Amino acid sequence: MLGNVVGDLVGSLVGGKGVQVQGTVVLMQKNVLDFNDLAGNVIDGLFDILGQNVTFQLVSATVGDPNNGNRGFVGSPASLQYLGKLPSLAAGESIFSVTFKWEENKGIPGAIIVKNKHATQFFLKTLTLDNFPGKGRIHYVCNSWVYPAFKYRYDRIFFANTVSTNQALALRTPSLHAIKVKLLQTYLPGATPAPLKPYREDELRHLRGDDVTLELQEWDRVYGYATYNDLGTPDDANLVRPVLGGSAEYPYPRRGKTNRPMTRKDPNTESRLGTLSTLNIYVPRDERFGHVKMSDFLTYGIKAIVNGLLPVLDAIVNVTPFEFDSFEDIMRLYEEGIPVPYVPLFDELRQSIPFEMVKEVLRVQGGQRLLKLPKPQIIKCKCSHHCSRGGTSTFLTVVLIRAAVDKSAWRTDEEFAREMVAGVHPVLIKLLKVFPPVSELDPDKYGNQNSTITAAHIEANLDGLTVDEALSSNRLFILDHHDVFMPYIARINSTAHKAYATRTLLFLNADSTLKPLAIELSLPHPDGEKYGAVSKVYSAAENGVDGSLWQLAKAYVGVMDVGVHQLVSHWLGTHAILEPFIIATNRHLSVVHPINKLLTPHYRDTMNINALARQSLISADGILEKTSVQGKFALEYSSWVYKNHWNLVDQALPDDLVKRGVAVRDQNGELSLLIKDYPYAEDGLQIWKAIETWVTEYCAIYYPSDDALRSDAELQAWWKEIRDVGHSDKKDEPWWPKMETVSELTQSCTTIIWLASAFHAIINFGQYPYGGYVPNRPTISRRLVPEPGTPEHDLLEKNPDKVFLRTISSQYQTIIGVSLLEILSTHASDEVYLGQRDTPEWTTDQKALEAFQRFGKALKSIEDDINKKNADPSLKNRNGPAKMPFTLLFPSSEVGITGKGIPNSVSI
Template identity: 55%
Template sequence: MMEKSLETVRGMRLRYGSKKKIKGTIVLMKKNVMDCSDVCASVVDMFYEIVGKGVSFQLISSAHGDPANGGRGKLGKAAYLEKWVTKVTSLSAKFSISFHWDFETMGIPGAVIVKNYHYSQFYLKIVTLHDVPQQGTLHFVCNSWVYPTRRYEYDRIFFTNKPYLPGDTPEPLRLYREEELIHLRGTGSGMLKPWDRVYDYAYYNDLGSPEKGTDYYRPVLGGSKEYPYPRRGRTGRPANEKDPNTETRLPPLSLDIYVPKDENFSRVKLSDFIGYALKSLGQVLIPEIRSLFEETFSEFHTFQDVLDLYEGGIKLPDGITLLKIRKHIPWELLKELLRSDGERFLKFPMPDVIKEDRTAWRTDEEFVREMLAGVNPMLIRRLEVFPPTSKLDPNLYGDQNSTMRREHIEKDMKGLTIDHAISSNRLFILDHHDAMMTYLRRINTTSTKTYATRTLILLEDNDTLRPIAIELSLPREDGDKHGAVSQVFTPCQTGVEGSIWQLAKAYAAVNDSGYHQLISHWLNTHAVIEPFIIATNRQLSVLHPIHKILKPHFRDTMHINALARQILINAGGVVEATVFPARFAMEMSSAVYKNWNFIEQALPEDLLKRGMAIRDPTKPHGLRLLIDDYPYAVDGLDIWSAIEAWVENYCHLYYPTNQTIQEDSELQSWWAEIREVGHGDLKNAPWWPKLHTQQELIKTCTIIIWIASALHAAVNFGQYSYAGYLPNRPTVSRRLMPKPGTCEFAEHESNPDSVFLKTITAQFQTLLGVSLIEILSRHSSDEIYLGQRDDPEWTDDDRARRAFREFSSSLREIEKRIMERNYGRRLRNRWGPVKLPYTLLYPNTSDQSKIGGLEVKGIPNSISI
């Protein structure tokens, strides 16, 4: 070993001599370019440049330690950027730099210290050294905001892109590696500022505004058996004076909520987000004008009124109302609301579900097809017992089992019996009963009037589905412990019974819409992934190979979650205003989180649990689907397997044995913190992997990547296509089913469409809800998709880069297969009566695809919106 080192040094001496000047390139973005021109900052920066002290870079040896500095790597002489002030910069500017470095005594650099003596911060993308001995080119991938030195009590340090397990880290870099993680963990106290780089945990105690009154009180989610929840990023804001358990909130329209600066949206994305938010939500986020809009917009009277949202916009309010609105809305915003014609406003893009056919959404086939290929295709399950049973505690809730009877069902089963249908795997159910029933009494004390629903579904011979019964249940008036009172409705296509059936489907759709938004979307992707992001930054160094594979899948998530807490899921926020559980929305998601299971987030385990597949080693992915034409499962299994293969190839590069996993101190600390802190309310659950074996590590990383990429894409980016037309997926019901002999039933007989529209989401809520999902369904113009990397130099390991190229190639093959499945419309569940192909799990790996917008395809790397 000693002879090899001496030979290396001799080679350096012969080729480069004792000293050498290393040329480098720095790529960064100035703050005043990112935002707006800052004259004061420019003047101060010029002064520092004149005195020769602007931005310094100091290389650290990876081969030789300094005994006087605790054995940390020796430091080279500081070098400074050239032409900072005079250089005209674009968004991404290159600067030259020169380092004096003695390779004979210092060896190869392994890190660099960056000091910013300027007035303002800048975004450092990458530092590149050229003609480095034995290396050629050396990259320090930074992607970080560097604030002025006065903001830090430590040096900003960036490492090369060479991955190391903790035990393999060169000795001169070990303390730097450990200290950097300590800085990122923070002290656990104090209000965090924009320049702080602290990743820490907090409960969801920032949703309520108790100072506004009892209507704005919300329980703390997390830290208790009653309200368990994943942790969110800590901001350190002071406690609310009215309730010390609640964190003080920012002003209603402020988007300046703390997340570590490096987790913020890019300039392009933030600009897109704010622009669409102003166009779509600005008018309803200002309390003073909300009442004016509610006075103007009351009910849709006909389905044409709903279509006018997309075909022509809504007629302007009268002049007096418009003048009142003008007092509260800046003229620039009002012009955006008026759109282009100046006469009609709030005109939305045409949702895909009604593009080809304005009425096909009302068919029974489309109603159930969306359970396989819509925005919430992961709840349908095989029925194993008839009648369906409840898991609610009968001591608390009485008899909650279904009241469906064979005579309700078999008359529409074309001679098939219930028993035979169950034994032949042809009966399925969409069951929202238990999740809704425990909150239904409280929900129905508000303006919402709805049911807990069960929908029974038959698999036809042609692999399509048909609904055969819907059960609507309410708590009994004499108390929860006495069970439920239920009604069962069966299909009818004509007359009063036909319109009653349409209402029954609407109530089931309301349940599914609420569950989708609060559980499938928010809880099961956004909320559960945030603890993984925090723990990764606190416990895994950027040098760690697992940090490198996971980091792209965390982009923008903490920021969008923080914005959600500020304006969407807070008390009185947009979600409470548009989704039927209203003030109980987040509390209800906490109740569901009690049964969350990390392992069951894996697609194969999820399909097996729901009885939608059985193990079959002769089939692709080792599973046989019970519904062959199940678009979410078919495409999803392809994506899952591609991710798993990529993770397996990557992990085997660094963990050749189980022992290497068990001896990795950072990895074990990371996993312990996720279980015991990030998801601490479920820390005693028996299903957590121990993370002692290669297979456990591979599965864990695959699940994390699946949740952050494909699962989120499946539940998010089709929202506008399917739910942008609210009658198809109403979010609220405001009336119960009309009873024969009542005035409501007479009204239903005379004008069923009007009653349908008065039952589901009101006009103002529709405007607000459609505005929200238009924002959430848009791909950012700078999106980075699965199989892509924003940094070509993310690692210097050629083996890892080769494995990643194979992963990208496999995704392109999957794209071809998805297009083939959709070709010719042979598979009816992929298109349905609405003629909308299933592309939500189409990866979209081509670089030409970065166009943003309401694309119903593309799997972003991360939960970025």
């Protein structure tokens, strides 16, 4: 009703006189966006897009058309005229003029309808009405692919998001002016101008596409849910994988639906695309990577690995056992490279992948095919030639002499422990509250799984304290991979992979560094899991066989940590968890909804990378199965963790730190860290607080009360669907926020943004700097600890290097895994970082813009603080023996592998 009243007022004010309204349109044509033509030439086919082939129609926000159900009046079509390519435009963009005929008594346009009668799609960036009579500038940020009109069952509509003030009109009718400005800014569903409300509802219905049953095509804009039923191939017994999601046995978050047909052999399994169709898996087109984005490098890079690198490595394996015989062999990957034979698939590969990409992935240099990898930061020389090596053992002596201090720092106990608080996966260490550690696994199913570590194993290294004294003074910590792995150890060990459930005990030194005390390696009882665990405990040692066994024990811990890191913290904890939020947001929150505007930047490219992952990375016999200790049980394992350990509330950093016992709250709710020099927690809490403050200020603009939130139909539908559909296998959990208060909204949105930005950054962009040198973070263990009296144990005494290298990832597994880590750790050329937006005109609300500006300033201040802390020599965990400054939560970054930078979203 309010919108009709305003429409009547506007109509009486300006009368029915016709005017011409000038506008400018910025778009990019498809040929400009092709990977092989980044420079692009928009002139090609330009004249096809002119004339009547693309039209724009204004839609009134204030005057309804009685002949069209009182929907906003739709103006006559206007066509494009080419203006050129201005210096201010980005590469590939072109600008067009458009002249609208508009009757002033039809009010103020709040939307546009775009019809593409051109032969192919184009990317519509913006439309700007430069000086709308009586109002001024009206700006539409579109950022969407527009396909030929016959591909759609409806008109494409875009809503205005910036409306400038015309002072003359304001002086004439101040009260009317105030109403109109409010109407044309971001608004909740109840405040939608009546003439625009049906368009808003229609657009959401089209995006839901619940009535679309055919296989979805690239021009479809449907956001729907499906289970992970597309990972396996039932026709091949070796590639059968369980459906994840929709069952009590294998619960899982939902992924975006594709509506591909089911397989003939299994009606519950969706058919897969062919290997060479990596780029064609369906996601809504606007979720696909940008035109010059380095994620195009990701897409083509993964395709080059799957279709180029793997055949190459298979060819090498047929010629050589392809094992690392020495640490010099590993260093050769970074310093010299290894020759690559010609594979006929190269020619086919070049037809579907830019040749520069083939060269990049296969390291073609000097006319030769060489697999040569960039040197990871963990083994780069970062100090002067006269620095001290410190304590060493006889293990890897030859390597230490050759590699010098920095290249061997990864293997020190100090660095091993430091990476638990300042490495690529510093999110699991916990305070030990009970000694010996106890298991929470069901004893009826798994027997006695409690630890066999005794005081005798550790008391010699407690700086004179007893175990009880160390416990009571909060000096004992644990990295516990026992319960989370034991249910899968027997299955893993039935394959070529061999693993242990592990517990690592650590002591907090007075200088806030951590000292490893003991490592427990556990296997299921040989008579069955119900009889408990069979465990061995290794105490920290430097020399002789004990030193070599200690190094092996640390390697097993590293393998299990990488397994949790990749499958749980990384894939499940960010990529998979967030996809239902993305789907629900597009299905239920209009683009003019304030929470849509808040969250959408943090969804950029996530559905696309997830779809690509399902096709090539996490699928049966995909790269992840080839390079993770869980092997073919990898995704099934992440489902078990989701079932038993995941809840949304615990993903908030403060709650996580308190739950792990590494932080405590005082009476005012303020956190205090028990490990004072815990870089991840210190920097993370600063980032968390900045996000929380920004979200709180933003939400307060639109929700002045809890009643306003409860009456928001779109928001309530959004939250209900996230819980009841997107995470339906966990919908009955009591920890779900009820979404009845503004506080619940701000905490939930803060958690979503934290997971998509800072948390993903910490566990992703350090992968190559730390894991690019596989001995530091091996991904697979292939042998168990040698037993005394066996030939393997004799070899351990004579050549511990060879036993170590034959235990961890092979050359084949290393090259595949490291090549992937290099791609995943690379920042995009057009990445948008936390505190940034890809358009400055994302909203017209001044309060929101001012709050966002404060957010950006807070992040810059955090950067300065991180630099100061990293330069403080008293904070030893900030650099460690490897002399790697902790920058993984440094908000900004340059392009490439930098080990820093927080992108807005899970975009790679």
